Amino acid sequence: MESKLKEEAVSQYSSAFSDKMQSQAFQQKEKLNGQDILGLTPLKQINLFVIKELFFHWKSEVEQLKSPYFNYQAEEVKSALASFMDVVSQNILINKHHLRPLLEKATKDTLYLVLAPYDYFYLLLTHANKQSWTVSELEEILKYVRINRTLLERLLDKCRHETLHIISTERITELFNQVFEQVQEPPEDTEPYIQQLSQEVPLQTETLFSNTTTSYSSPQVNEPYITQEEPPKEEKKEEGPRTLNDYLNKSDRSTLADMHQQRKIESLSSHISVNQKFMFVRELFNNDPEAFRQILEEIDSQNTYAEAVGLIRRDFAPQYQWKMDSEEVMEFMELLSKRF
Incomplete structure (x- = not known):
């Protein structure tokens, strides 16, 4: 069968892992700063994804700044906001309640990045609320990716050769599928990352995979969904693998x-x-x-x-x-x- 991650199983493990990591982190502290978050779990990728979520929450808030009196789109204002963000990033302070959903999402994202990197990047690029991308946005995401970076790096190379500054999500996914077909480097070995996670909460990777057969294709190609026919009911009998x-x-x-x-x-x-x-x-x-x-x-x-x-x-x-x-x-x- 094809290995496809089960969302429910991934969520269950991410919840259990986040519970333990959060409990340990807040034993002697009421709030965590940026350095605390960078050492929050033994897997650096999870910690970086927590920081990424904080950064993108900040960007979302800034983008919503509107006023009939002030021009937030002026270059000097944008520059000032960027400098402000640099200062704020050095002064992160977050409590247990607000950290919990960020940590759980970061853990889920990391499991997908380790075990199903194509799925991770494909879902990221085709996010329902995202209609287009820019090279700078992809570069910003790459800063936080430490595992299976090659796919995103190659995608960025292709996007830099595009004539349009803003690239549609449809075009991005088309380029991404081209990258995947051309890339020669194998995905990273999963075992070291699984061991790091298992030291905190035991993880058997087979429990995260479903028994269904699916396939991804580029947006222009629709391949049939094929399942294996079930044997007639009258032939029911136990069989080994x-x-x-x-x-x-x-x-x-x-x-x-x-x-x-x-x-x-x-x-x-x-x-x-x-x-x-x-x-x-x-x-x-x-x-x-x-x-x-x-x-x-x-x-x-x-x-x-x-x-x-x-x-x-x-x-x-x-x-x-x-x-x-x-x-x-x-x-x-x-x-x-x-x-x-």
Whole structure:
């Protein structure tokens, strides 16, 4: 199955983690300053996201300043407000009640950034209240991102070459999907960050993922949502996890052929979603996106399902030490079954 984070599970963990961090932070203090927040949790990214939320709250308040008597859009006024913000940022003072929602949101955002970076940036860029972006706004966000920065850095490079100063959200997401298809660097290893979180509140990452299959595509392409057909009710029986050998079994292959007879795909690479790409590169191909791309091309060049599976079993599975009963292998094999 494809790894898609469950919002409810992420929220539950973020709440528990925030409760503990907040309880520790306010044991001997009634309010926290900026330095306290930068050391609030063992994961620096969470602390920076709390600061980011404070900064953007401030920007929102300033943008709402209107007066029939004063021109807040004058350059000297803007400059003065920016200087004021520099002073204010050195004098943060926040109590437990006001910190709690910021900390919980920062924790949720960090979990998405670590475990599903494409999702994090995509949701950020397509925020319902945001109709357009500027390069300076994206640069401001990048200041607070320490994990999986490459996607945003590459997006910024593309945006700097755009002719318009203000870029529509639709155009931004189009550029972002182009970046994702072109980026060669693998996502960062999740384990160090999970360990840091687990030292405070135990975290098993599998509890954060759902069992649904989804795919993201650029705004111009609408791909069908495909689910695996359920077996007839009269055949109910308990079965263990499927393995690669199950897919090689003739009767299983026949069943899959019946299921997907009308849904053949022309190539694996064009039907692997962005989330799947991250997952396969990380879990099946040792964080090597170039090897992943070349292997897909080699598999696509095979003439039959049997040839493709033989290639996988003979070359790639041993080379990358696949666990044949893992969910990632099963999902990869399901995609392969739709190819031939």
